Amino acid sequence: RKEVEQDPGPFNVPEGATVAFNCTYSNSASQSFFWYRQDCRKEPKLLMSVYSSGNEDGRFTAQLNRASQYISLLIRDSKLSDSATYLCVVLNSGGYQKVTFGTGTKLQVIP
Amino acid sequence: GAVVSQHPSWVICKSGTSVKIECRSLDFQATTMFWYRQFPKQSLMLMATSNEGSKATYEQGVEKDKFLINHASLTLSTLTVTSAHPEDSSFYICSASGGRDLYEQYFGPGTRLTVT
Numbered sequence: 307r308k309e310v311e312q313d314p315g316p317f318n319v320p321e322g323a324t325v326a327f328n329c330t331y332s333n334s335a336s337q338s339f340f341w342y343r344q345d346c347r348k349e350p351k352l353l354m355s356v357y358s359s360g361n362e363d364g365r366f367t368a369q370l371n372r373a374s375q376y377i378s379l380l381i382r383d384s385k386l387s388d389s390a391t392y393l394c395v396v397l398n399s400g401g402y403q404k405v406t407f408g409t410g411t412k413l414q415v416i417p
Numbered sequence: 418g419a420v421v422s423q424h425p426s427w428v429i430c431k432s433g434t435s436v437k438i439e440c441r442s443l444d445f446q447a448t449t450m451f452w453y454r455q456f457p458k459q460s461l462m463l464m465a466t467s468n469e470g471s472k473a474t475y476e477q478g479v480e481k482d483k484f485l486i487n488h489a490s491l492t493l494s495t496l497t498v499t500s501a502h503p504e505d506s507s508f509y510i511c512s513a514s515g516g517r518d519l520y521e522q523y524f525g526p527g528t529r530l531t532v533t
Protein backbone atom coordinates (compact mmCIF):
# COMPACT_ATOMS: atom_id res chain seq x y z
CA ARG A 307 0.00 0.00 0.00
CA LYS A 308 1.32 3.44 -0.90
CA GLU A 309 2.09 5.79 1.97
CA VAL A 310 -0.15 8.46 0.53
CA GLU A 311 -2.83 7.77 -2.06
CA GLN A 312 -4.95 10.06 -4.14
CA ASP A 313 -7.35 9.56 -7.01
CA PRO A 314 -5.43 11.01 -9.97
CA GLY A 315 -8.60 12.17 -11.70
CA PRO A 316 -9.03 14.16 -13.81
CA PHE A 317 -12.08 15.67 -12.23
CA ASN A 318 -13.91 17.72 -14.83
CA VAL A 319 -16.46 20.01 -13.20
CA PRO A 320 -18.46 22.99 -14.43
CA GLU A 321 -17.88 26.45 -13.04
CA GLY A 322 -19.73 26.99 -9.80
CA ALA A 323 -19.73 23.33 -8.86
CA THR A 324 -18.59 21.92 -5.55
CA VAL A 325 -15.89 19.28 -5.72
CA ALA A 326 -14.18 17.19 -3.05
CA PHE A 327 -10.95 15.23 -3.05
CA ASN A 328 -9.82 12.63 -0.59
CA CYS A 329 -6.36 11.47 0.31
CA THR A 330 -5.57 8.41 2.41
CA TYR A 331 -2.38 7.82 4.35
CA SER A 332 -0.99 4.60 5.76
CA ASN A 333 1.11 5.74 8.73
CA SER A 334 -1.15 6.26 11.71
CA ALA A 335 1.62 8.21 13.45
CA SER A 336 1.67 10.90 10.76
CA GLN A 337 1.66 14.30 12.36
CA SER A 338 1.02 17.06 9.89
CA PHE A 339 -1.00 17.30 6.73
CA PHE A 340 -1.16 19.82 3.94
CA TRP A 341 -2.81 20.48 0.64
CA TYR A 342 -0.64 21.97 -2.09
CA ARG A 343 -1.64 23.22 -5.50
CA GLN A 344 0.57 22.73 -8.51
CA ASP A 345 0.03 24.36 -11.85
CA CYS A 346 1.51 22.79 -14.95
CA ARG A 347 5.31 23.07 -15.00
CA LYS A 348 5.39 25.15 -11.85
CA GLU A 349 6.44 24.46 -8.28
CA PRO A 350 3.82 23.42 -5.71
CA LYS A 351 2.33 26.16 -3.61
CA LEU A 352 0.87 25.66 -0.19
CA LEU A 353 -2.90 25.88 -0.29
CA MET A 354 -3.67 25.14 3.32
CA SER A 355 -2.64 23.17 6.36
CA VAL A 356 -5.04 20.56 7.65
CA TYR A 357 -5.77 20.69 11.35
CA SER A 358 -7.57 18.17 13.49
CA SER A 359 -10.37 20.64 13.97
CA GLY A 360 -10.69 21.30 10.26
CA ASN A 361 -9.63 24.37 8.39
CA GLU A 362 -11.60 26.74 6.17
CA ASP A 363 -10.22 29.45 3.94
CA GLY A 364 -12.79 31.12 1.75
CA ARG A 365 -14.13 28.56 -0.72
CA PHE A 366 -11.72 25.89 0.49
CA THR A 367 -12.31 23.54 3.41
CA ALA A 368 -9.89 20.88 4.60
CA GLN A 369 -10.75 18.10 7.02
CA LEU A 370 -8.73 15.45 8.79
CA ASN A 371 -10.13 12.09 9.86
CA ARG A 372 -7.50 10.35 11.96
CA ALA A 373 -9.65 7.32 12.70
CA SER A 374 -10.02 6.51 9.01
CA GLN A 375 -6.65 8.01 8.09
CA TYR A 376 -7.72 10.37 5.38
CA ILE A 377 -7.82 14.05 4.67
CA SER A 378 -10.19 15.85 2.38
CA LEU A 379 -10.34 19.07 0.43
CA LEU A 380 -13.64 20.66 -0.53
CA ILE A 381 -13.81 23.43 -3.08
CA ARG A 382 -17.07 25.36 -3.35
CA ASP A 383 -18.18 27.56 -6.23
CA SER A 384 -15.36 26.35 -8.49
CA LYS A 385 -13.60 28.94 -10.63
CA LEU A 386 -11.74 28.41 -13.87
CA SER A 387 -8.60 29.48 -12.03
CA ASP A 388 -8.97 26.52 -9.67
CA SER A 389 -7.88 24.20 -12.50
CA ALA A 390 -4.66 22.62 -11.27
CA THR A 391 -3.30 19.50 -9.66
CA TYR A 392 -3.92 19.25 -5.93
CA LEU A 393 -1.29 17.44 -3.94
CA CYS A 394 -1.82 15.88 -0.56
CA VAL A 395 1.25 16.02 1.69
CA VAL A 396 1.91 14.06 4.85
CA LEU A 397 4.68 14.88 7.25
CA ASN A 398 6.19 12.54 9.78
CA SER A 399 8.85 13.61 12.22
CA GLY A 400 11.11 11.03 13.75
CA GLY A 401 14.75 11.91 13.76
CA TYR A 402 14.26 13.92 10.61
CA GLN A 403 11.27 15.28 8.79
CA LYS A 404 9.89 12.75 6.35
CA VAL A 405 7.66 14.27 3.75
CA THR A 406 5.52 12.24 1.42
CA PHE A 407 3.53 13.63 -1.46
CA GLY A 408 0.53 12.02 -3.01
CA THR A 409 0.51 11.69 -6.77
CA GLY A 410 -1.98 14.51 -7.02
CA THR A 411 -5.53 14.93 -8.22
CA LYS A 412 -6.06 16.88 -11.39
CA LEU A 413 -8.98 19.29 -11.45
CA GLN A 414 -10.29 20.86 -14.62
CA VAL A 415 -13.01 23.46 -14.21
CA ILE A 416 -15.01 23.87 -17.39
CA PRO A 417 -16.80 27.08 -18.47
CA GLY B 418 7.63 36.27 3.57
CA ALA B 419 9.13 32.76 3.29
CA VAL B 420 10.66 33.08 -0.15
CA VAL B 421 12.89 30.39 -1.61
CA SER B 422 14.97 30.92 -4.70
CA GLN B 423 16.63 28.40 -6.96
CA HIS B 424 19.37 28.86 -9.46
CA PRO B 425 19.63 28.17 -12.30
CA SER B 426 16.03 27.96 -13.44
CA TRP B 427 17.00 25.79 -16.37
CA VAL B 428 20.17 24.19 -17.61
CA ILE B 429 21.23 22.09 -20.54
CA CYS B 430 24.39 20.07 -20.19
CA LYS B 431 26.23 17.31 -21.96
CA SER B 432 26.24 13.75 -20.75
CA GLY B 433 29.07 13.11 -18.29
CA THR B 434 29.28 16.62 -16.90
CA SER B 435 28.25 17.77 -13.43
CA VAL B 436 25.60 20.35 -12.64
CA LYS B 437 25.17 22.28 -9.40
CA ILE B 438 21.79 23.66 -8.35
CA GLU B 439 21.50 26.21 -5.55
CA CYS B 440 18.57 26.64 -3.23
CA ARG B 441 18.36 29.70 -0.98
CA SER B 442 15.91 30.80 1.64
CA LEU B 443 15.82 34.56 1.25
CA ASP B 444 14.01 35.81 4.31
CA PHE B 445 14.15 33.05 6.88
CA GLN B 446 16.54 30.51 8.25
CA ALA B 447 15.88 27.09 6.84
CA THR B 448 16.69 24.46 9.40
CA THR B 449 15.67 21.76 6.96
CA MET B 450 15.79 21.68 3.20
CA PHE B 451 14.32 19.08 0.91
CA TRP B 452 15.22 18.12 -2.63
CA TYR B 453 12.63 16.68 -5.00
CA ARG B 454 12.59 15.42 -8.53
CA GLN B 455 9.56 15.45 -10.77
CA PHE B 456 9.27 13.69 -14.10
CA PRO B 457 6.59 14.80 -16.58
CA LYS B 458 3.05 14.05 -15.44
CA GLN B 459 4.28 12.50 -12.20
CA SER B 460 4.24 13.68 -8.63
CA LEU B 461 7.18 15.03 -6.71
CA MET B 462 9.54 12.37 -5.46
CA LEU B 463 11.55 13.23 -2.39
CA MET B 464 15.22 12.62 -3.01
CA ALA B 465 16.79 13.71 0.25
CA THR B 466 16.35 15.73 3.39
CA SER B 467 19.13 17.86 4.76
CA ASN B 468 19.60 19.67 8.02
CA GLU B 469 22.09 22.47 8.28
CA GLY B 470 25.53 21.26 9.23
CA SER B 471 24.80 17.56 8.98
CA LYS B 472 24.79 14.95 6.25
CA ALA B 473 21.73 14.60 4.10
CA THR B 474 19.36 11.70 4.53
CA TYR B 475 18.68 10.09 1.19
CA GLU B 476 15.54 8.25 0.21
CA GLN B 477 15.73 4.66 -0.86
CA GLY B 478 16.93 4.29 -4.43
CA VAL B 479 18.65 7.68 -4.59
CA GLU B 480 22.38 7.40 -5.14
CA LYS B 481 24.32 9.44 -2.62
CA ASP B 482 27.44 9.59 -4.76
CA LYS B 483 25.53 10.79 -7.78
CA PHE B 484 23.40 13.43 -6.09
CA LEU B 485 25.64 15.34 -3.74
CA ILE B 486 23.85 17.57 -1.28
CA ASN B 487 25.50 20.23 0.81
CA HIS B 488 23.64 22.30 3.39
CA ALA B 489 26.43 24.54 4.55
CA SER B 490 24.38 27.33 6.04
CA LEU B 491 20.87 28.07 7.24
CA THR B 492 20.06 29.80 3.98
CA LEU B 493 21.80 27.72 1.34
CA SER B 494 21.68 24.14 0.14
CA THR B 495 23.19 22.82 -3.07
CA LEU B 496 22.46 19.74 -5.14
CA THR B 497 25.16 18.55 -7.50
CA VAL B 498 24.22 16.02 -10.15
CA THR B 499 27.49 14.30 -10.95
CA SER B 500 28.24 12.63 -14.28
CA ALA B 501 24.80 13.49 -15.55
CA HIS B 502 23.05 11.19 -18.02
CA PRO B 503 19.99 11.80 -20.17
CA GLU B 504 17.83 9.84 -17.72
CA ASP B 505 18.68 12.48 -15.10
CA SER B 506 16.78 15.04 -17.14
CA SER B 507 14.01 16.19 -14.88
CA PHE B 508 12.52 19.06 -12.89
CA TYR B 509 14.40 19.46 -9.62
CA ILE B 510 12.67 21.39 -6.87
CA CYS B 511 13.94 22.34 -3.45
CA SER B 512 11.89 23.34 -0.46
CA ALA B 513 12.74 24.70 2.93
CA SER B 514 11.14 24.67 6.30
CA GLY B 515 11.92 26.70 9.36
CA GLY B 516 9.80 29.72 8.61
CA ARG B 517 6.99 30.96 10.76
CA ASP B 518 5.42 27.50 10.81
CA LEU B 519 8.16 24.94 11.24
CA TYR B 520 6.26 22.27 9.45
CA GLU B 521 5.28 24.24 6.38
CA GLN B 522 7.49 23.91 3.38
CA TYR B 523 8.23 26.69 0.98
CA PHE B 524 9.20 25.70 -2.51
CA GLY B 525 11.72 27.13 -4.87
CA PRO B 526 10.64 27.72 -8.48
CA GLY B 527 12.47 24.61 -9.66
CA THR B 528 15.31 23.87 -12.04
CA ARG B 529 14.67 22.15 -15.32
CA LEU B 530 17.66 19.99 -16.21
CA THR B 531 18.13 18.61 -19.70
CA VAL B 532 21.06 16.30 -20.32
CA THR B 533 21.95 15.75 -23.96
